[in-house]
């Protein structure tokens with residue numbers, strides 16, 4: 001295993017819930033760390049002691065630090081990063097910011113998170129094409145190729161499917177979009193913190209994610225990255241003073257967008273989450289990101305192996321290059337099973353027809369074994 005016992009022990013001590021519960025649900029909500037709590041205490045302390053002047057001396061700087069750190073985790077530049085309240089808000093801003101012209105087709109898939117499709121479902125002028133999965137696990141890039149053409153405005157889909165853990169080839173998808181003159185927009189909420197992300201290397205135009213899940217930073221914030229060479233083409237139709245070239249000019253006769261991705265920001269970001277996110281990322285980074293990714297892989301392989309041995313049916317890719325730390329186990333009563341496990345202090349989740357298990361770097365092999373044993377007891 002990538003971490004030795006000592007390293008694992010030290011890491012686990014930073015996440016108090018692990019001492020109380022067998023926590024295997026990081027794809028819903030990453031665990032709270034003492035590092036994140038310390039950041040939050042810092043925020044409260046500045047608020048208590050300084051009031052609004054903390055904005056200038058501390059909090060504006062924290063926003064910059066978070067934009068830069070988050071950019072680094074996604075293979076983007078700090079100038080390509082924006083902070084928004086949720087993935088839905090980030091998607092809505094960019095969906096409306098593109099010059100539409102004659103194009104009115106948006107291509108997504110049935111495995112994406114629904115909020116992605118909703119952006120266009122509510123726009124009668126848009127033709128939404130929803131690709132169907134051949135096996136309930138993945139979509140073949142060829143399926144995109146077949147429908148993306150000169151009518152396509154966006155190829156909008158996930159990096160990692162929340163519903164199956166499948167990792168899409170975003171380089172191929174970005175190329176398909178580019179060659180047809182369409183925008184590539186990737187919902188990567190389930191990716192950073194469990195697999196490496198390089199949106200620039202992949203040639204993606206827009207990438208959304210956030211600290212809530214594998215980055216252990218809590219709710220109330222999302223990240224949006226837009227490639228520098230495409231920002232100037234985009235004119236958001238929802239905006240704010242954070243998007244203005246001179247935020248503190250207070251001159252509403254002359255609005256000018258910023259040149260960087262902050263032109264997509266929608267007002268004051270949630271400062272508690274900004275602090276929590278920095279702490280959560282620091283806790284994970286303490287072991288090194290490559291080791292985080294390697295350990296998620298090891299635990300997932302172990303979990304799948306145990307499920308196979310036990311004769312459980314999985315809806316998760318068998319291709320090691322395409323699977324991630326989200327494992328879907330078929331179950332006749334997933335909700336009941338999750339409640340049963342919860343009473344045993346084992347925290348997993350359910351989606352229609354399946355129990356969803358998501359081990360993170362801080363979990364142990366023993367915890368993974370125990371969830372499989374407990375699940376067998378519900379069948």
Ligand SMILES: Cc1ncc(COP(=O)(O)O)c(C=O)c1O
Nearest residue numbers: 086087088113115162187189190
């Ligand atoms: C892939 C994916 N996208 C989006 C969301 C939710 O986005 P929002 O921040 O709008 O609640 C989730 C889960 O909560 C998700 O798993």
